[in-house]
Amino acid sequence: xxxxxxxxxxxxxxxxxxxxxxxxxxxxxxxxxxxxxxxxxxxxxxxxxxxxxxxxxxxxxxxxxxxxxxxxxxxxxxxxxxxxxxxxxxxxxxxxxxxxxxxxxxxxxxxxxxxxxxxxxxxxxxxxxxxxxxxxxxxxxxxxxxxxxxxxxxxxxxxxxxxxxxxxxxxxxxxxxxxxxxxxxxxxxxxxxxxxxxxxxxxxxxxxxxxxxxxxxxxxxxxxxxxxxxxxxxxxxxxxxxxxxxxxxxxxxxxxxxxxxxxxxxxxxxxxxxxxxxxxxxxxxxxxxxxxxxxxxxxxxxxxxxxxxxxxxxxxxxxxxxxxxxxxxxxxxxxxxxxxxxxxxxxxxxxxxxxxxxxxxxxxxxxxxxxxxxxxxxxxxxxxxxxxxxxxxxxxxxxxxxxxxxxxxxxxxxxxxxxxxxxxxxxxxxxxxxxxxxxxxxxxxxxxxxxxxxxxxxxxxxxxxxxxxxxxxxxxxxxxx
Amino acid sequence: xxxxxxxxxxxxxxxxxxxxxxxxxxxxxxxxxxxxxxxxxxxxxxxxxxxxxxxxxxxxxxxxxxxxxxxxxxxxxxxxxxxxxxxxxxxxxxxxxxxxxxxxxxxxxxxxxxxxxxxxxxxxxxxxxxxxxxxxxxxxxxxxxxxxxxxxxxxxxxxxxxxxxxxxxxxxxxxxxxxxxxxxxx
Numbered sequence: 001x002x003x004x005x006x007x008x009x010x011x012x013x014x015x016x017x018x019x020x021x022x023x024x025x026x027x028x029x030x031x032x033x034x035x036x037x038x039x040x041x042x043x044x045x046x047x048x049x050x051x052x053x054x055x056x057x058x059x060x061x062x063x064x065x066x067x068x069x070x071x072x073x074x075x076x077x078x079x080x081x082x083x084x085x086x087x088x089x090x091x092x093x094x095x096x097x098x099x100x101x102x103x104x105x106x107x108x109x110x111x112x113x114x115x116x117x118x119x120x121x122x123x124x125x126x127x128x129x130x131x132x133x134x135x136x137x138x139x140x141x142x143x144x145x146x147x148x149x150x151x152x153x154x155x156x157x158x159x160x161x162x163x164x165x166x167x168x169x170x171x172x173x174x175x176x177x178x179x180x181x182x183x184x185x186x187x188x189x190x191x192x193x194x195x196x197x198x199x200x201x202x203x204x205x206x207x208x209x210x211x212x213x214x215x216x217x218x219x220x221x222x223x224x225x226x227x228x229x230x231x232x233x234x235x236x237x238x239x240x241x242x243x244x245x246x247x248x249x250x251x252x253x254x255x256x257x258x259x260x261x262x263x264x265x266x267x268x269x270x271x272x273x274x275x276x277x278x279x280x281x282x283x284x285x286x287x288x289x290x291x292x293x294x295x296x297x298x299x300x301x302x303x304x305x306x307x308x309x310x311x312x313x314x315x316x317x318x319x320x321x322x323x324x325x326x327x328x329x330x331x332x333x334x335x336x337x338x339x340x341x342x343x344x345x346x347x348x349x350x351x352x353x354x355x356x357x358x359x360x361x362x363x364x365x366x367x368x369x370x371x372x373x374x375x376x377x378x379x380x381x382x383x384x385x386x387x388x389x390x391x392x393x394x395x396x397x398x399x400x401x402x403x404x405x406x407x408x409x410x411x412x413x414x415x416x417x418x419x420x421x422x423x424x425x426x427x428x429x430x431x432x433x434x435x436x437x438x439x440x441x442x443x444x445x446x447x448x449x450x451x452x453x454x455x456x457x458x459x460x461x462x463x464x465x466x467x468x469x470x471x472x473x474x475x476x477x478x479x480x481x
Numbered sequence: 482x483x484x485x486x487x488x489x490x491x492x493x494x495x496x497x498x499x500x501x502x503x504x505x506x507x508x509x510x511x512x513x514x515x516x517x518x519x520x521x522x523x524x525x526x527x528x529x530x531x532x533x534x535x536x537x538x539x540x541x542x543x544x545x546x547x548x549x550x551x552x553x554x555x556x557x558x559x560x561x562x563x564x565x566x567x568x569x570x571x572x573x574x575x576x577x578x579x580x581x582x583x584x585x586x587x588x589x590x591x592x593x594x595x596x597x598x599x600x601x602x603x604x605x606x607x608x609x610x611x612x613x614x615x616x617x618x619x620x621x622x623x624x625x626x627x628x629x630x631x632x633x634x635x636x637x638x639x640x641x642x643x644x645x646x647x648x649x650x651x652x653x654x655x656x657x658x659x660x661x662x663x664x665x666x667x
Contacts, residue, residue, distance in 0.1 A: 032524060032630035157559060165563040167572050174587035181591040185598040192602065196524075200628040219612035220619070223627045224520035224635070225508075225530045227609050232526050233539035234601045241601075245594045252587055456630075457525035464505035464527050 025119055025458050027301040029472075032456045035302065039197075039448045039455075040204055042297050047445060050296060055441045061434020068428040069144060077147050079424045086407040086419035091145040094429055096253060096399040098138035098436075099179065103246055103275075104282025105131025106186055109193070110242035113235075119310055121454035122302045125197075126293070127286045128190040129447070133439040134285070135183045137432040142175075171255035178252040185245055189238045192231070195221050196453040250278040257402065264344035264406040267332060273325035280318035280365070281395035283311050284388040289440065291385050293449065302450055309378045315391060316372040322398075323366035340411060347409045353418055354405040361401050364394025492617040492665040493518075493637040494648055495624045496657035501527050504632040507655040508533040511634070514651065518640040522618075522627035541604050548600025549593045556592035560585040615666065623661045638665070 026035070072079055082089040105127040112120035143152050155176045159165050166173050198218035205211040221227070251271035258270040287308065294303040333345040349358050368390040377383050404419050421429075443449070456462060461472055498504035501523070508521050512535040521530055531538075561579070564570070569577035575584075606612070618624045618635060627633045634657070636648055645662070652660050 036524075036629045157563075159563075159568070163568070165568040165570070167570055168560045168564050168588060169572060169575055169581060169584040171587075174591075177588045177591040181595045184595060188598050188602050192605070196628070200524075203625040203628045215614055216612075219606070220614045220616055221611070221628075222520075222616060222618055222624075223522045223524065225523065225527065225534055226520050226536065228523070228526035229531055229536055230539045230541050230605055230608050233541045234605045237542060237545050238598060238601050241594050241597050244590075248587070248590060248594075255587075453525045462501060462525055462527070464501045464529050464533070466500070466502055469500060469502065 023304070023306045024460075025122070025302075025304070025306070026455060027304055030301050030459075032459065035450075035455055035459075036200060036204075036452055038298065038302070039450045039452050040201055042444065042449060043201060043446060044204070044206075048296060051441060051445070054437060058434045058437035058441060061431050062438045063431075063434075064427050065140075065431025065435055068424050068431060069140070072144060072424065072428075073149050077145075079422060081420055081422045081425060083417055083419060085410055085415050085417050086404055088403050088407060089419055090421050090425040090429060091141045093396070093399045093403050094432065095138050095141035095145075096403075097281075097396050098134045098141075098432065099253060100250065100274075100278035100281045100395060100399075101285045102131040102134035102138060102182075102186075102282065103250060103278035104286050105129070105134075106182075106189070106242050106246040107279055107282065108286070109189060110239040110246060113239040114243060117310075118458045119307055121458050122299075122304075122450050123286065123290065123307055123311070124454070125190075125193065125447075125451040126290060126443075126449050127282075128186065128193070129443045129449075130286060130289060130440065131186050131282075132183070132190060133436050133443075134282075135179065135186065136439065137436050139179065139183070140432065171252065171259050174252045175256055178249045182245060182249045185238070185242055189242060192234060192238065193451055193454075194447065195219060195231075196223060197448045197451060199223065200452055201448065247275055250274045262406055262410060263338070263340035264348065265402070266341075267329065269325055269328060269332070273322065273329075276318045276321040276325065277365075277395060277398060280315060280322055280369075281391060283315050283318070284391035284395070287311055287315075287384060287388045288392060291381055291388075293444070297444075297449070299450065302455055305379045308381070308384055309375075312372045312378040312384055312387075315388070316369050319365055319369035319372075319391070323362075326362065326366065344406060344409065348401065348405045352405060352409060354401065354408065357397050357401050357405065361394055361397035364390040365398060368394070490665045491638045491645070492663040493635055493640075493643065494652060495618065495621055495661050495663055496634045496636075496652040496655075497623055497626065497659040498632040498634065498655075498657055501632060503656050504634060505530060505533050507634060507652075507657070510655055511636070511651075514642065516636060516640050516642050518637040518643075520635050522624070522631075522633040522635060524628060524630060539608075541601070541608060544604035545597050545600045548604075549597035552596025553589050553593040555596070556589040557585070559592075560588060617663055617666045620666065621661060621663045623659055624663070635663075 080089060080091065082091070105124070108120050108127045109124045112124075143149065146152055146155075154160050155166070155173070157166055195218060198214050199221035202211060202214040202218045205214055251274065254270035254274035257265040258267060260266060290303060291308070294300055330345055330349075333341045336342075346352075349355060368387050371377050371383070371387060408419060409416055460466060461469075466472070496507075498507055504521055504523070505527065508530060511519060512533065521527070521534060523530075564581065564585075565577055565579065571577060575581060623631075624633055624635070625631075634652065636643060636652070642648075649660055649662075
C-alpha cells in the first residue's frame with residue numbers, strides 16, 4: 001500500500017509510486033489558476049450560441065407546463081386520462097421517473113465521498129444540481145395528482161379543518177416526508193459545497209452587481225483552515241446523513257406500491273430494486289447532461305474519459321442488478337404459486353395490452369447497457385451517449401410497466417381497463433423536461449458547474465508533502481497556455 | 482499601507498506563501514512560536530494542516546447529534562401523540578396503540594436526518610460566525626488570492642505575541658514571498 005501516510009520523509013508521491021499507476025484526475029498537468037479560470041469563465045463570459053438554442057425552447061416548454069397546470073386546476077383532473085382501474089396513470093409514472101433521476105446527485109456526493117472516490121469531484125456539482133431540478137419536476141406531480149391542488153396542505157402534519165390528523169401509518173405520508181426531506185437536505189448539501197466556489201466568483205467579480213450577489217451567497221467565506229476544519233466535518237456529516245437518506249427515499253417510494261395488496265406490486269424485492277433502478281437512471285441522466293457540456297465548455301481535462309468510464313461501469317452494475325430484479329420477480333411469481341401474481345406477470349409479458357412496454361423496458365435497461373462490458377465502448381462518447389439515452393427511456397418504461405400494466409389488470413376481469421395519456425399529459429411531461437432543462441441551463445449560466453475547490457484538492461500538488469516542486473514547475477511551463 | 486502610518490489600527494499581517502508545502506512548514510513554526518490568533522487560508526482544505534496549526538477536532542458533530550436526537554424525538558412525539566392520543570384513526574383494521582411503532586419508523590428516520598442537516602448548516606454558520614460580509618481581510622488584494630491559487634497566512638494584531646516589526650521579520654524568515662499589513666476597518 002503506497003497511499004500517503006503522515007511520514008513527511010517519504011520521497012515518492014503516491015501518484016508516482018511504482019505499481020500504483022493511476023490515471024490522473026486532471027489531465028495535461030493543469031494548475032490551480034487554470035481550473036479557476038476555466039470554470040469561472042463559463043459564468044463570466046458570454047454563453048455560446050448553443051446555450052441560447054437550448055434555452056429558448058426550454059423556456060417555451062416550461063411555459064407549456066404552466067399552461068397545462070392552470071388548465072388542469074381550472075378544469076379538473078378529468079383532463080388527464082386517469083380512470084378506473086388505472087387511477088395512477090402518468091402522474092405517478094412521471095413522479096417516480098423524475099425522483100429516480102434525482103438519486104444520482106446525492107449518490108455521487110455522499111456515497112462516493114464516504115468511499116473516497118476522488119473522481120467524484122468533477123461530477124458532483126452538476127449531478128447535485130440535476131438532482132434538485134429533477135426533484136422539483138417530480139414534486140409537481142403528486143401535488144397536482146391529489147386533485148384539488150388548493151387542498152395540498154392536507155399533506156403537511158397539521159390537523160385539517162375538521163381537526164383530523166394525517167394517517168402516519170400510510171406510505172403515502174411517509175413519501176411526503178421522505179421526498180421533502182430529501183429535497184431540503186440536498187439543497188443544504190449543494191449550497192454548503194458551493195460556498196467556497198461562490199467566494200472564488202466573488203473575488204474575481206468585476207461588476208458591482210456580481211460582487212454583491214456572489215458576495216452575499218458566499219457569506220463572507222475566507223477559506224481559513226479554522227473554517228475548513230468545521231466545514232470538512234460538516235461536509236462529512238452531511239455525506240454520512242445523505243447516504244442512508246438517498247437509499248430511504250426510493251425505498252419509501254417503493255413502499256407506496258409494495259405495501260398495497262395489488263398483484264405485481266406486493267413484493268419484498270421492491271425497495272432494493274427501486275434504489276438500484278434509481279441509481280441506474282440517475283447516472284444515465286448525469287452522463288446525458290455532462291457529455292455535451294464537457295465538449296461545449298472545454299472541460300475535457302477535468303471531466304475526463306476516466307470519469308465517463310467509471311460512470312458507465314456503475315450503469316452496467318446497476319443495470320445488471322435491475323435485470324436480476326426483473327427475472328427474480330418472475331421467478332417469485334412462479335415459485336409462490338400465487339395465481340394472481342402469476343397471472344399479473346403473464347399479462348404483463350405474454351398476453352396483455354402493454355406487452356410492448358415490457359419489451360422496451362427489458363431491452364433498454366437490461367440488454368443495452370451490457371455493451372459496457374467492453375473497455376473501448378465505455379470510452380466512446382457517441383456509443384455511451386446512445387446507450388444512456390436508451391437507459392433514460394428504459395427507466396421511464398419501467399415505471400410505466402409497473403404502474404399501468406398492473407392497474408389495468410387486477411383481480412376481477414370485470415374491472416379491467418385500458419389507459420392512454422391525453423394531450424394534457426403529453427404536454428405536461430414535455431413541460432417538465434422544459435423546466436428541467438431551463439433550470440439546468442440557468443445553473444450553468446450563473447454557478448460553477450464543477451466544484452472548483454474540490455478539484456484543486458485532488459491535484460497532486462495539493463498535498464502538503466508533495467515531493468518535487470521543481471519538477472512540477474518545469475513540467476508546467478507553457479502547459480496552461 | 483505602510484507599517485509606519487498609525488492613522489488606523491492594524492488588523493494584522495497577511496503573508497503569501499508559494500505552495501502548500503511552504504505554508505505547511507511555516508504553520509508548524511508559527512504554532513510552535515505560540516501564536517493564538519492566526520489562520521492559514523487556502524483554496525481547498527490542506528490535509529494535515531489541523532495538526533500543523535495545533536487545532537483540535539471539530540465539535541460540530543456534537544451539535545449535529547443534538548439536532549438528530551431532536552428530530553427523532555419530535556417525530557416520535559408527533560406520531561404517537563396524534564395517532565394514539567389525539568386522533569386515533571382506525572385504518573385497515575390496524576391497531577391505534579403503541580404496537581404500531583414499526584409504521585412510524587420512516588417518519589422518525591426522515592425527521593432525524595432533516596434536523597441533523599439543519600444542525601450542520603446552522604452549526605457551521607454559528608461556529609464560523611458567518612455571514613460576515615465586511616471582514617478587513619477581504620479588502621486586501623494579496624489576501625483575495627486565497628480563492629484562486631494563493632496560500633495566505635494571516636496573523637491578527639490582537640494576538641498577544643504580535644509585534645509590527647518582529648512578526649513581519651518572522652513571516653519573511655519563514656519564506657513568505659509577500660507580507661502586507663492590513664488595516665482594521667472598524
